[in-house]
Amino acid sequence: MRHNHSKSKPRLENIALKGLTLAPSQVFGGVRLVPVLRKDVREDLRLTRRSYDEDLAAVQLSSNTAYYSYIPHAFIADWSNDGSPAVAYGTQVRSNKSTKTSDGKVHDLGFMTARVMKKMRAREDKNRLRFLPMDVSMEGFLSLHFGGPDVAWEEYSRAAIRDGLSPRSESSIPGRWIKGLEDALRVFEIHSTQVGSLVFVADALASAFIVPHPDDYRALHATLLTDDYGELLYYYGLYAQENTILPDSIDPNAVHSLKDLRAEVTRVRSDWSKLHSLMSNNLLECPVRSEMVYNMGPFQLHRFMTELNPKAENHIGEAIVRKNGTLEYLKSYRLSAAQCLRAYLLMQLANTNWSLEACAKELNCTRNEFIFRLENAGFGYLLHQHVLEKARSEKR
Amino acid sequence: MTHRIPESLNDDKKQLREHCEREDLVMFVNACFAATRQNEYYTDQYKTSVSIEFLHQYVMINYRRLYARTIAAGINHFNQLQIIFNLLQAGSPADLTQRSEEGALIAAALRALPANRVYALFERLQKNHVNNRRTRAVIKRYLEWRSEPAFDAIKYRNKYRAASAHAHTKLDDELGMFLFDLKKHNKYQTPLLDKYRQAHYSATAIYELPFTVAESLAQKHDVPRDVFLRKIEHKMTAAEKLRYQSSAARTKGAKLDFDLGRASLTRLALYVLSLHKNERLERADELHAAFERATQQTLARSPLSLNRVAAVFDRSRSTMGSREKRNRPLAVALASSYLLRGAATEYRAFWTPSIDNDAFEFLTQPAGQTTLANPLIDALEWQPDLIVIVSDGYENDPPMIVDQVAQIYREQIGKESTPEIVHMNPVFDADHFAPRRLGPTIATVGLRDAEDIPTMLGFARFTAGTATLADLEQYLAIRVNRMLNSDET
Numbered sequence: 001m002r003h004n005h006s007k008s009k010p011r012l013e014n015i016a017l018k019g020l021t022l023a024p025s026q027v028f029g030g031v032r033l034v035p036v037l038r039k040d041v042r043e044d045l046r047l048t049r050r051s052y053d054e055d056l057a058a059v060q061l062s063s064n065t066a067y068y069s070y071i072p073h074a075f076i077a078d079w080s081n082d083g084s085p086a087v088a089y090g091t092q093v094r095s096n097k098s099t100k101t102s103d104g105k106v107h108d109l110g111f112m113t114a115r116v117m118k119k120m121r122a123r124e125d126k127n128r129l130r131f132l133p134m135d136v137s138m139e140g141f142l143s144l145h146f147g148g149p150d151v152a153w154e155e156y157s158r159a160a161i162r163d164g165l166s167p168r169s170e171s172s173i174p175g176r177w178i179k180g181l182e183d184a185l186r187v188f189e190i191h192s193t194q195v196g197s198l199v200f201v202a203d204a205l206a207s208a209f210i211v212p213h214p215d216d217y218r219a220l221h222a223t224l225l226t227d228d229y230g231e232l233l234y235y236y237g238l239y240a241q242e243n244t245i246l247p248d249s250i251d252p253n254a255v256h257s258l259k260d261l262r263a264e265v266t267r268v269r270s271d272w273s274k275l276h277s278l279m280s281n282n283l284l285e286c287p288v289r290s291e292m293v294y295n296m297g298p299f300q301l302h303r304f305m306t307e308l309n310p311k312a313e314n315h316i317g318e319a320i321v322r323k324n325g326t327l328e329y330l331k332s333y334r335l336s337a338a339q340c341l342r343a344y345l346l347m348q349l350a351n352t353n354w355s356l357e358a359c360a361k362e363l364n365c366t367r368n369e370f371i372f373r374l375e376n377a378g379f380g381y382l383l384h385q386h387v388l389e390k391a392r393s394e395k396r
Numbered sequence: 397m398t399h400r401i402p403e404s405l406n407d408d409k410k411q412l413r414e415h416c417e418r419e420d421l422v423m424f425v426n427a428c429f430a431a432t433r434q435n436e437y438y439t440d441q442y443k444t445s446v447s448i449e450f451l452h453q454y455v456m457i458n459y460r461r462l463y464a465r466t467i468a469a470g471i472n473h474f475n476q477l478q479i480i481f482n483l484l485q486a487g488s489p490a491d492l493t494q495r496s497e498e499g500a501l502i503a504a505a506l507r508a509l510p511a512n513r514v515y516a517l518f519e520r521l522q523k524n525h526v527n528n529r530r531t532r533a534v535i536k537r538y539l540e541w542r543s544e545p546a547f548d549a550i551k552y553r554n555k556y557r558a559a560s561a562h563a564h565t566k567l568d569d570e571l572g573m574f575l576f577d578l579k580k581h582n583k584y585q586t587p588l589l590d591k592y593r594q595a596h597y598s599a600t601a602i603y604e605l606p607f608t609v610a611e612s613l614a615q616k617h618d619v620p621r622d623v624f625l626r627k628i629e630h631k632m633t634a635a636e637k638l639r640y641q642s643s644a645a646r647t648k649g650a651k652l653d654f655d656l657g658r659a660s661l662t663r664l665a666l667y668v669l670s671l672h673k674n675e676r677l678e679r680a681d682e683l684h685a686a687f688e689r690a691t692q693q694t695l696a697r698s699p700l701s702l703n704r705v706a707a708v709f710d711r712s713r714s715t716m717g718s719r720e721k722r723n724r725p726l727a728v729a730l731a732s733s734y735l736l737r738g739a740a741t742e743y744r745a746f747w748t749p750s751i752d753n754d755a756f757e758f759l760t761q762p763a764g765q766t767t768l769a770n771p772l773i774d775a776l777e778w779q780p781d782l783i784v785i786v787s788d789g790y791e792n793d794p795p796m797i798v799d800q801v802a803q804i805y806r807e808q809i810g811k812e813s814t815p816e817i818v819h820m821n822p823v824f825d826a827d828h829f830a831p832r833r834l835g836p837t838i839a840t841v842g843l844r845d846a847e848d849i850p851t852m853l854g855f856a857r858f859t860a861g862t863a864t865l866a867d868l869e870q871y872l873a874i875r876v877n878r879m880l881n882s883d884e885t
Binding site: 023026027187269 | 764
């Protein structure tokens, strides 16, 4: 991720649920959904969905870089600068044709359809932004040390020196594949002030999704199913049981009147909120590296990544934050273990100037072991063939 | 070599055995009030049907006599038919008194059930090749008992034919010709049969036939829907009119004259909830009056008088039910509210999520989460004699706390003056073979229709665990006695 250290751009230091509370979760099968409620709903930012039906979308990032992905939908953010209600895009009458021509070009290739778009984020009007959810942060994640080795060490293959890590690809699985997620979303009872959900599979945080307005959430609830998840969660889903976790029950000794009983119920409810925060402490309130990708009046669109620790949960994501720090939009993706490892190795390599010896030393292993690690992580193509062969023969 | 079991251990075993038997039977009877072979909000059709069919087999094999007696417990039609089917399939028991009691129960139950369901059962027996002597006798006796065989033969033609062929019944000549050789004869003496024959050739003859039969023939003759509805109206039953009201409203030029007060309470609630919200608002007074009338009729039929009653009703998103049972849980809650208000001297309802107190209850829609603890505390504060909770039991905000509230209130605050709390659940939970419970403190009973509330209040003491197996057996025996004797008079 390219770091921008200029002071003028605001940074997102951590993901804090300011102005938001977590309600008790609803469990169905192995999936636990935690409602996120917003106390003070303001109408000046609205989010709607524009669905794409194409099999593939290609987005031009710069003159020689393009991003290809399956993109089920884009989000349209409408806002007002003075705090007055912004009209949600979905409520306006619009023809399908015009959106198709204005938002990239659709090609029918016979065996598949593709949409080609000019930009990842497109300003469609003065106060309207079209962006591709999760792809914003996925692009940032992929572009992490995209260029490959900066120093032409002799170990690296010619292709790696010429083209860097291009093309770099990551795969994820659709929510539909996670066992039980579809049913859990169907039977979920949405609260009246709910603006988001934390999705847990086998009680591991899979994704967080928060939008500005309860109406928007109701419309977008089902998109959790078309979202991407790391393949780890697919396996979690297969083994997940109906897990039961409960905070402390009502303390009989503390109850002497109905008023006490009422207070205890409230206490238990807030304990649930604490419990859920605790369960998602690898994302919430934990330091993140972030980058502001778009300035939209009183709001900013950031993408972020938690510390890449291969032994812990790691999330990438994007957020829209109001100037006063309130979280208006959040979407996160939990990297699978393999994805974490790939990013981690690349980062270590970059930190040690792409020297295999130095990096191996840093990671407390031999050079050969490090070469195997790189190969297992899927970066074998970075290294020259004779380096790999030599490492293998020495192992024998 | 035999071992002497110490007396105390023997007693423990006996107790345990009795406990298990009681649990099994209570679970079964309870399930029979709520379960159907249909999709529910939380479980699909496959799971529910496997679950309920297993439960039936298990109880029939282990407790045959009580299994048969459950027919009389006031359970829903689906489960009555399932019991009759299983009993007929299993063959008669050797014991003479048991055999005759079962036979009497089956005959009495069939006569009380709607004819369409009975004919469907006969067809199912035929398809499953259940053709023992007892089955044939049951079908014969039922067909002989029906007062208008010609009408049945028209309305349930295929099923009637299947049943009579299956049981080798002796039909009178004309009915036989009609069922097996319709087109070979160009004149029937029985007017209804002749009308049916004519209706195949003339569009004007269809209006003398039952509605469902005429409907398909109207299509054959290309009769416009509005003309058909207008002319057939006098032949429609009350239930048919209720069912077709909204579709008739969409058909231009057709309006069904229907007295809403004639519908049963739960049926009426289902109808009202099927209306668009604006229409409910416009006709609010009329609908409210209809509910009041239906309540009075229900209470006149099965009297219930209660003192001070509080009710906690779930109207969360899951009360929208499934595609097959659209709005059923909410309709049951709505109808229960009217029934309890009519039966109690003092009454208060607490809906969750809460609704506007001044507005009519039927203007509500399923939405939001299930919060049962807070309305229960509100209800307790009002100090009623009885609290009825109507909910599907999937409590989620916060989960599993309403039972703690009830228990701690009983132990710490209410002590002896704690009101009785009964949870009535209109939804069957396939995973646990019973309507989902809220916890050990609160008695849970299944509830198919709001009209069953008097029965269920009586049954609640068994699920609470305070009554013994002997009590349950006695309860069933009384119900059996009532069913068999009321039929004879």
